[in-house]
Amino acid sequence: MYRFFVEPSQIRDKRIVITGSDVNHIRNVLRMKIGEEIAVSNGIDNREYRCGIEAYTEDEVICTLRFIKEDGVELPSRIHLFQGLPKADKMELIVQKAVELGVYEVIPVAAARCVVRLDDRKAEARVSRWQGIAEAAAKQSRRAVIPCVHDVMGMREAVDYARQMDVRLIPYELAEDMEHTKELIRSIRAGQSVAVMIGPEGGFAEDEIRLAVQAGIEPVTLGRRILRTETAGMAVLSWLMYHLES
8 A cells, every 4th residue: 555644734634635746646657546545644643544535636636534543653662873974875775774674763973984074065965865765765664754864963963962862872893792782672661762873884983982982872782793884773773673563
C-alpha cells in the first residue's frame, strides 16, 4: 500500500486533502483510480490514516477517511544519530538506511577529521537533499513520521545538543568491554531519548573523545573489527531496534 505525508491541517474530520508533488505522482505515475485505498500520515503522531481516493481536482487529491490504525510503527524511544560527515555520497546511504531502521533525527557533524568541508551555501543544499532522501525512505519503510535531518553542527555544538538526551553513546575503536556495551543497550527504556555519535572515516580525534566523555557521553565498543563510518551507525541502530522492539 502506498503511503503519503500531509500537514495536520490537511486532515479535516473524514476528509483528507493531498497537495503538492504527490498529486502528480498519485494521478499520473501510479495512475490510481477513484476508490483505491492509500495510507496517510501527518508526520507527527504515530497514526496511520487509511483512506480512499474520492476525487481529483487540478491540484488536489480528495480522500475520504475509512479508519485510523494506531498500533504504532515507530520505535518507543527517539534515536538521534550524530554522523561525522563522510566522503562522497555516503551520507545519502546513511540517511536512507538510518530512517529505515527507525532513527528519529540525523545530525551531520563537521568533526576534526572530516575530509568534507561545506560552506554555508553547500551545507544548506546538502541538508535539503538529505531531507528529501529521509522523506522518501520514510514513505518506503511506512514510517509514521518523517525524520528530521538537522543543519550541520560542529563537534562542540553537537556535544552540547547531545547533553539533552537521556542516553548518550559514542562508539570508539579504543573502547573495550563488550559486556558493558550490552548492559548500556539493555538499560535503555521505552520513552528515553538516545544519542549515538559516529565519527567520520578517520574517527574522532582524541580531544573530541575527551570532550564527549566530559559531557557524559559513554564510549562503547562495537566488537573486535573496525567498522566503516557508514556501517558503525547501522550496527548500533540495529541493536537498538532489536532491543526496543523485543
